[in-house]
Amino acid sequence: MRKFTFPGAYTILFVLIILVAALTWVIPAGKYQMVMNPALGKAVPVAGTWAPVDAHPQGITAVLLAPIDGLYNHVTYTAGAIDVALFVLIIGGFLGVVNKTGAIDAGIARVMARLRGKEERMIPILMALFAAGGTIYGMAEESLPFYTLLVPVMMAARFDPLVAAATVLLGAGIGTLGSTINPFATVIAANAAGIPFTQGMLLRVLLLVIGWLLCVVWVMRYARRVRQDPAASVVADMWESNRAHFLGARSGEILDFTRTRKLILVVFAAAFAVMIYGVAVRGWWMGEISALFLAASIVVGFISRMREADFTATFIDGARDLLGVALIIGIARGIVVVMDNGEITHTILHSAENLVTGLSTTLFINVTYWLEVLLSFLVPSSSGLAVLTMPIMAPLADFAHVGRDLVVSAYQSASGIVNLVTPTSAVVMGGLAIARVPYVRYLKWVAPLIAMLTVLNMLVLSLGVLL
Template sequence: MPSAEKPGFRFPSAFTILFALIILVAALTWIIPAGQYERVPSEALGRDVPVAGSFAPADPNPQGIFDVILAPIAGFYDPLEYTANAIDVSLFVLIIGGFIGVVTATGAIDAGIARAMLRLKGRENWMILILMALFALGGTTYGMAEETLAFYVLLIPVMIAAKYDALTAVAVILLGAGVGVLGSTVNAFSTVIASDAAGVSFADGLLLRLAILAVCWVVTVAFVMRYAARVRADPTKSLVHDRKAANEAHFLSATADQEQPEGAPFTGLHKVVLVLFGLTFGVMIWGVSIGGWWMAEMSGLFLAAAIVIGIIARLGEGKLVEAFVNGARDLLGVALIIGLARGIVVVMDAGMITDTILHAAETSVEGLSQTAFILVIYWIEVGLSFFVPSTSGLAVLSMPILAPVADFAGVKRELVVTAFATASGIVNLVTPTSAVVMGGLAIGRVPYERWLRFVWPLLLVLTVIVMAALALAVNFGGAP
């Protein structure tokens, strides 16, 4: 059934939003003076870091129309020093799509969903709590972010079959992992790098971050479960209700969308395929957290798993290739969005305004009281996070500059690290410059403005919690 489109203003697509931001940032390179910090190599961080107090004007390099047009292309392969090339992430997404396409072609996912819904009948809400706990654990320990893109195509059909909606599934993954990153305890890509750059141990401030994580996780889970229960009781309450029929047709087959009797076929082959399916994700998590894997290794894992599953299921060469290509094609739009989002950072760095913005932040906190200082630092990191969605990148960029300023304000440097981690975590739940946000929404077919409408009350509550925690910490033990 086609959805009825309301006349009048229609919110632009993610592609339009991101390209408009590229144009805006390019325009800013004509207005904001160019500048640059001196940088020195850091053995601990394995990259160059800016030197506090070394900012100096630089020759301007305003970005023109040609640069704007090339930005999405450069966004795929331009080697930013603090994060993986977007082409690596995009290829990972395409291979994930191919892997899911092959598994779907075996019929195991449909049969598994139908059996799971029978077993979970009346207890579906436990899925939300358990999954958000697991994603938060990944977020707080190793900064689970791009890896979550692999889980959307797995979880969305399950949530829809459980009579929730695609937005619920997106929220479970994006908010689950995101709140873990917000409360980064031992996250090597956030607090560990930031602490090293700030000159303190990552164990400093750990109890505060644990408290923030616990409170924010409880609030976030309650928020998602409340929305999910409301949608299940009345599907018209869904923020994507107009897409219900289209989403069911896209994510579910006719058999998976129906309640099947106990005797419905769930063969031994289906069980073997699903075991291999789950094992693949388990190996991915092990590889990232312990084995030092990144995009290339994860992509190779899913490619190999797709071939093995296709052979075991006896799909045949033709059907295996067709299923893989069709699955990759379903996620092509997501892969393009990732490069487009990266283009914003490329333009800002090429226009030499990134350090200028950071210098303005450095000078804006001079002479403030301790409480005002830490709260202003938090909001500075919020602003910087919009342009630099990479937590490790923002840590390397901002901590060597802002952490030493804390000494003059009489504030412990670990509080600056915590302000950075929480600010980056909150912004990366919504920023359109994040490939993780825009990619997840694209996979879930959730329009960006619907996500904002859904999540803004939660962002408000989380912001109040974090600011209160920082203010209390700086007044009760926050002085060096």
């Protein structure tokens, strides 16, 4: 009898598309009246105006089209994924060119020599930096290149790819969960709720600090265990193939840290620094960032005196390595496309509106939190979820005698925790695919931490009601 093997990420996502399509045959279609919010520059739903509309059940054709539509269609609350997918391919090409020069291998060897015996210190420092990116500007898709960079570093330090993936994913994710001035979550949600984004700031800082500590302890505890016993790794069966993939045939060779390689690493680091500046200060998105890394690839090619034919072949090979990640992003976004086309998003929100009406203050905020958790699975975009739910939930808070800032915090913490695990997130599925960590294994590993963070969220929200 053959042993059951859990399906891979592609199959999981396609099954979810089928399930959501099936729901469009069961859940009645409906819409809220929409009005333009000048502060957001977007149309938002009006509480109490939901009405049924003609059904739009999604059939086999819609299911098959969903991954394609997910790549290039902009649905109501979520943008198309083609820009993110192209960014991933260009990042793959950029990293392929840099890897070809040996600069990263030489740099890793130098870092490991400097950190010998202190490698664990990288984890809290890096997670703090990623958390800062999450809380300040909602670091998400921009984190994808760091997976490719950190996995070989962590493996050279005798950790495993999950340590690298968790450092990025949980670091940036806990920052988003505890957003303070994140314009794509906190500011949009507060504007949609009609309050200043500074209201409730202390509560979010509390979530950020305690949540970061929990995540750091969880990752470091696992990292120590893997370092002492590689068999304890959740990807122990992939150890040799991962070493070959991430560290290459030269993994045992110490490369000279030449002046050329140093200069290439300067360009490498500068590209990421400019990316962070562009996103946080200049409002760049995937198009501008992709152009940046394309330019950086060309500069590295010139510095290393790479021939045109070698440069082109290396860039294409690097992009090919991340092609699977680009496809996963499109499939994940296809789930939202099916739900949106089936006109069931507003119906689910209407049911949530009815559920919280008339509840006591503590019960109201906790039920609101869990409703936002459910809706976050369906709308993985934090800004899209804010525009969708805040105009409905914030006025209900007034009747429940709960501050609107608490509703914003409930939305934010719910969205943040779901986006650490949801298969509908391009960041989760894409990042794990880059690190070659099976989604189901990651889910099993992170589940106890998610439970602890959930309890933390509910306790802090309940405390907010009492204060």
